[in-house]
Amino acid sequence: MEVRVQNIRKEFGRYPALEDVSLDIGSGELIALLGPSGSGKTTLLRLIAGLESPTDGVIFFGNEDASKKSVQERNIGFVFQHYALFRHMTVLENVSFGLKVRPASRRPSAAEIRRRALGLLELVQLSGLEKRYPAQLSGGQRQRVALARAMAVEPNVLLLDEPFGALDAQVRKELRKWLRDIHDRTGHTTVFVTHDQEEALELADRVVVMSKGAIEQVGTPDEIYDHPISPFVYGFIGQSNCLNVALSNGEIWFEDRPIGLRAANEPDGPATLYFRPHDVELIDGCGGCLAGLVTASRRVAGTRHLELDLGRTQPPVEIELPPERASSTDHTRIAFRPTKWKLYRAECDLAVAPMPAEPAQVELAQTGT
Ligand SMILES: Nc1ncnc2c1ncn2[C@@H]1O[C@H](COP(=O)(O)OP(=O)(O)O)[C@@H](O)[C@H]1O
Ligand SMILES: [Mg+2]
CATH class of the missing domain: 2.40.50.140 (Nucleic acid-binding proteins)
Incomplete structure (x- = not known):
């Protein structure tokens, strides 16, 4: 789904974490928010998710003002850097969770939920591990489960906040390629936060460079690399x-x-x-x-x-x-x-x-x- 962020300002106390941020995200696009720590990336993601509300400005999901939608209605898939999976649930139960807790009117049958969850585990290359518990997985495998869980609800938008940030360099690189591949196959509109420029340039259709609560530049990886508009x-x-x-x-x-x-x-x-x-x-x-x-x-x-x-x-x-x-x-x-x-x-x-x-x-x- 298309997401339009218009003139968003977000204050925590007296200081703005975001100031007049506008960004159009196309349906099916993979966007990277790139910037140093404290530049407002997570705040922007949480505003899109509806976990925070803006001090000023509007976010549209398609043609609808998202402020009129609850977090549930926005139907977001979210993966955090340290997203603890449910420890007492198996991999399959974790992935099925979002569908199982739906109100009865929108909940698929138990057999359908299982079928979808197994399909997603195959997509994230974890087939055969469905009975394991999170403690029995590596860090990279856990984040793949988290991504499968986020995708299970067929989200309008996937929001990934430094999902590979805690993993070592080699695993990060592999998951980067893997995520790009999954995105090409599933086509979810995706916003990916990172402070690693290599990750952003390799992965994204467009990169949004942020600094001090504002957008410095938006462009394709080539545009950003070859024509940076500022010394920053x-x-x-x-x-x-x-x-x-x-x-x-x-x-x-x-x-x-x-x-x-x-x-x-x-x-x-x-x-x-x-x-x-x-x-x-x-x-x-x-x-x-x-x-x-x-x-x-x-x-x-x-x-x-x-x-x-x-x-x-x-x-x-x-x-x-x-x-x-x-x-x-x-x-x-x-x-x-x-x-x-x-x-x-x-x-x-x-x-x-x-x-x-x-x-x-x-x-x-x-x-x-
Ligand atoms: N809940 C909060 N209360 C107060 N200040 C916050 C809160 N969340 C974020 N901030 C501040 O907003 C700014 C942007 O933070 P954040 O969006 O987390 O940046 P990033 O994800 O780019 O590191 C920082 O100065 C941070 O301290
Ligand atoms: Mg952050």
């Missing part, structure tokens, strides 16, 4: 570098020299240059480019990460190179140029660190290969 979005969805630069006659200057990048339609003045560690090329004999001294070198899986010092007043820069560049030891001078970059007029906002990637394997630069 740029910094939040991937590793980033920021340098203070200046524009003069359509050329980008760094300190006392142009660096070979053109920004033809930009007015003169100070600006910030953002680029990602892997979007750089090395330059030999640099006349107009960026250059810095290596201060640290780390091997991270298939690439080598170098930290460069570009000057006293600039934040350190990180670049990624093929691992065979092991000779890049401390105090080597490296000249480079970003191949993809973005200019913003705001100050460098490096307070926003992206999610850490896999734990880095720190390695002495001299070890070579």
Whole structure:
């Protein structure tokens, strides 16, 4: 079902947790709400579910004002990060629960409930485990049961609040692919909350980036990654570098020299240059480019990460190179140029660190290969 969130404001006490949030969710869409802790993701989800009511604004389910519907009438499937399944019930009983407690007029027969629950367990790949109790399952299996239970009531909307947040990285990755696959088969309108940008970009049809109770940007994963509209979005969805630069006659200057990048339609003045560690090329004999001294070198899986010092007043820069560049030891001078970059007029906002990637394997630069 289509859900439209219009000019929602939600206050807890004096401070708004959400401020003028509007979002159209298409029927059958998989939407990710992505943002740091405290940005208002859970609050937005609870408002859609009807577990909270807005201070201001309206939410529509189809063409109907949802404030006129109770939580039950909204018919939501909800999965939480730490959703305790009913411990005293088997897997099958957990999945059947939402149907069993329906009023008699809308309750399917016992045989039909069983048939549907078994079908859902097959969908979430837990056939054969229906007699187990939650304590006899792994964390990933429990969340799959929780999802089957949420889907059992044929919800208008599935709301998933960091459902894989408590699981380890490998299981998270598997469940991510699995959830996308289930969504493609069942077509539930789904809103998925995460603070992990990789999860959002891989999983969602559209990503909603939130910060401080407001929506910063809405777009497809490609749009968000390739055209982040603000330094916040740029910094939040991937590793980033920021340098203070200046524009003069359509050329980008760094300190006392142009660096070979053109920004033809930009007015003169100070600006910030953002680029990602892997979007750089090395330059030999640099006349107009960026250059810095290596201060640290780390091997991270298939690439080598170098930290460069570009000057006293600039934040350190990180670049990624093929691992065979092991000779890049401390105090080597490296000249480079970003191949993809973005200019913003705001100050460098490096307070926003992206999610850490896999734990880095720190390695002495001299070890070579
Ligand atoms: N029940 C509540 N009472 C008071 N403040 C709340 C309540 N729920 C959320 N908040 C506040 O609202 C803001 C957004 O919280 P939340 O929606 O949980 O963010 P997120 O899910 O993105 O981490 C936070 O500042 C949080 O402290
Ligand atoms: Mg939350």
